[in-house]
Amino acid sequence: MTTTEPAASRLPVDTGAWGARHAHDPTAVRDDEGTYWLFSTDAYGDGPLPRAGVQVRRSADLVTWEFHGWALDGVPADAAAWAGAEGLWAPDVVRVPDDVDVPADERWRMYYSASSFGSRTSAIGLATAPHPAGPWQDRGLVVTSRHEADGPNAIDANAVVDDAGRHWLVYGSFFGGIHALELDPGTGFVIGSGGRPRPGPGLLLARRPHEVEAAVEGAFVLRRPGGGWVLLSSFDSLFDTYHLRVVAGPQPVGPYRDLLGRSATDVAADPVGSAVLAGHRFAGGPGRLAPGHASVLTEPLRDGRERHLLVHHVRDAADPHQHEVQVRRIVWTADGWPLVSPQPWAGAVEQDDDATWPASPAGLAGTWEVVTFARGDVLTDAVPRAVVAADLAGLVAHGAGRFTWNRPGGGAPVEVVVFPSWDAVRHRAALSFAALDTGTGMVSVGTQVAPTGVPAPVGGAR
Incomplete structure (x- = not known):
């Protein structure tokens, strides 16, 4: 002892x-x-x-x-x-x-x-x-x-x-x-x-x-x-x-x-x-x-x-x-x-009340850095992706940050959760998401680096 x-x-x-x-x-x-x-x-x-x-x-x-x-x-x-x-x-x-x-x-x-x-x-x-x-x-x-x-x-x-x-x-x-x-x-x-x-x-x-x-x-x-x-x-x-x-x-x-x-x-x-x-x-x-x-x-x-x-x-x-x-x-x-x-947990700045998490597609357009775990056994670099209003048309809101995205061309839906987080690279509050493709079981995650109308930072500049 x-x-x-x-x-x-x-x-x-x-x-x-x-x-x-x-x-x-x-x-x-x-x-x-x-x-x-x-x-x-x-x-x-x-x-x-x-x-x-x-x-x-x-x-x-x-x-x-x-x-x-x-x-x-x-x-x-x-x-x-x-x-x-x-x-x-x-x-x-x-x-x-x-x-x-x-x-x-x-x-x-x-x-x-x-x-x-x-x-x-x-x-x-x-x-x-x-x-x-x-x-x-x-x-x-x-x-x-x-x-x-x-x-x-x-x-x-x-x-x-x-x-x-x-x-x-x-x-x-x-x-x-x-x-x-x-x-x-x-x-x-x-x-x-x-x-x-x-x-x-x-x-x-x-x-x-x-x-x-x-x-x-x-x-x-x-x-x-x-x-x-x-x-x-x-x-x-x-x-x-x-x-x-x-x-x-x-x-x-x-x-x-x-x-x-x-x-x-x-x-x-x-x-x-x-x-x-x-x-x-x-x-x-x-x-x-x-x-x-x-x-x-x-x-x-x-x-x-x-x-x-x-x-x-x-x-x-x-x-x-x-x-x-x-x-x-x-x-x-x-x-x-x-x-x-x-994003890693940031303590007191994190928001636990998911009733305040995004309840509609409004505000989700912009530039996101996205990682798709297509293969779990490799290190994957995030890629920037621009999300415009038309991309959000297929989102069905369930409340408290939960969405289902129905692809415009059909196919299996994608289950999405959008939530507040703390961007560990830029040291600021930001929206993040995690998504599960129900057709393949593949997971993607990402963080919004610039909302619509705001220039995206280059190379993670603060």
Whole structure:
């Protein structure tokens, strides 16, 4: 057991200057006082790992992050003995629901992963705490896997509670795909295991063919407004081609299908799911490479609605060894598909009242910078597009920023969400959009750089 804030003098690096940098595979929670806590993989883009035990940061606004220390005192003994891990990966932190009777010092749970690159000898462990700040107490291993045994890789945990109150652990990376095991709500261990480590696999939720190294991982299950669930997961190589795709299902354990009806377990249909976030670059801004391994922070709003924020890591295209955490708004189409803002979350300047979002096509004409994720595995440059009044004639408004665009020449409609954002290149308020082509499942995103009658800035000039 340890608290955070280790003595800085004992470390070979200045963690006080890290901020959002070096955060990989992040998950964020908010405590009862309104402080945000970020937990992430033991990673360091500038050299050897200075310390292990799950990195912890805190923030008042999800924009500026202060490094807070490590949750655990290194790799717990059982995890080190099983996997030989030098650091811990991909923590998932959740608050146990109030209707579950647990001791006060076990109200918060953290599922951490212990493994090494390219190995399926892995483990997911459990730690508990009374508060996200700690102190965290290791409780032992929950799920294990061996490299020589066919099946899922026991890393990348995501704990979720379904509508019936059943608790599930969604997990897996590459190899055998994404699976789910039912948990005992009171202990956090696999149901019926008696608190002992349990091998998988559990229920199969998603997989990819071996021809692409079965490259799917970092799954996160999110309740869908209006009913059902979505599964967000990262495809391909975390170093350059990483990107985020989405499928939907009736329960957290599936079955999951994409917008076109293809099953997430159908390897012949690969790649399944719509790419909602991938490498991109806006004019005048940095290249954002390989975004992914996302979690979602769900927060209640004063009017009874919820806000969903995607928390993910991203690499610097100019120096891919450098990675940092970013937060982005999730918006929902009129028919309930999640899309991701092209702009990072900007804190207090963001507008949460979607009743004030564009309710009609008025004001949508102008010059937009648009990125289409035609292929999720490449870095795509934004292109300027002029939108005139005639282009908006096919828009059907649903209110609160939601539109359906019926193409003038016919064909499948496009579901569009238009919303206020903060242009991170020009440092000003601007409209952004995210759109889903219902005929292809392809996603486009963009930001308005000049309304009609206003000259468009050149090269992202401020």
